[in-house]
Amino acid sequence: MTPDELAGLDPRRDLALIQAGVNEELVAGRSPAPLYRALAERDPVALVQVIVGPQAPIGAAAARAALEMIDLLEASMTTHGLYRRLSDLAGEASIDVLTMAASRHPLGTWLVALSARIEGPNAGMVHLHQVVGHPAFTAACWSHAEAGHRNALLAVAVNSRRPEPAAALLATGAIDEAAQAAAAILSVAPSSPVLPWLAAVWGPNLDPIIAAIAARLSDDTARAALDAWLLPATSPPLPEIEPA
């Protein structure tokens, strides 16, 4: 169905025909996006019905075309419900749906559940990487940590070199993962304030955490970084005595 053919239809009365037209485009390997755009101009409510209604098309191509209409869709229903529905329909493009959701709603607490639904054992990967550097990053780390999304927190800690994911892991008792993240960060970014963050979460009895980090350090640079953080100079160093 072309946009011109659509022009001869009544969007409300002929919804089933339009739906069939969308499916024809998909079966033919064409994107329904031009059809969606034409329908959006004539009857946005009908378009929403076509895209996310009971007879909505299933599959990645349909979902990607739907994401082009995201402004209109978001204006028509709750964001949480919209993205959940789109992800159900999207098949392999569900990651695209999640990426869109995370970029437009980085503060959405519902992203945690949506991430689990779409990403399974890697839940949080898309959302957390999307919000690195955003004011919502810390809150997102804590939300995903509370949901047990440890793989993603570990990955984003290593990739971003930021301390918040390690701190969030520690806050939820994931000591091994927090130590692993901290060790990885110190190896590549010795000046990253991961230890101050861990201490601020854990409290002053930091020895078990330090031991867990030290056990995971594999190079001298990282060990030197750990020492530098732990032993701020308490007095100027004494002059060295020449060996006899």
Added chain:
Amino acid sequence: MTVEAWLLGDPGRTPFAGHFRGRAALGDAWIEVVGRIGSDNGIVDAFPVARSMTNRLTELTPRASALGAGRHALARALWQIVLEPAPPPADPSVGGDLSLLFVSGDQRGLSVGGVGLAGVWRRDAGAAWASMVPRDHPLLSSRGIPPSLPGVLALDLAPEVICAAPRPLEADLPPIHLIAPRCGVRV
């Protein structure tokens, strides 16, 4: 026998910014110290200040032995460390937000002291938490390095734990099941 000293952290995700602790013994005397410093400047800036304080508290025993014996020597050594300017590279202005609680003891008794505390409670064996001092008690002073040597509160009976709220927290003890976690104490 020692008495545990706990210090409440802030509510929120990073409650223990700037927290430090130390302990030392000298003969039959002992001291437990908890505190926080530099937290007004944020997590990152507070950490080296608190670590520096932790490291300086390792000097408690040798300093106390030079001052005499018993719990009072340890307490005097603590104040000596706190009152002297922090060595380089620490910012000399640091310390205005200091809160500190210590408990020291020996065979002759127990002493409690501190600075920057909003409330202090004790938990005796098999008993509930109870406030140790009224709100206008000198033990509940303002934050910061004290201008002179503060006094101590003498205790006749040893509690299991003494817990304090650092200013500017309110003098409110959390629900019982949250006190230990709010102090960073894990069993």
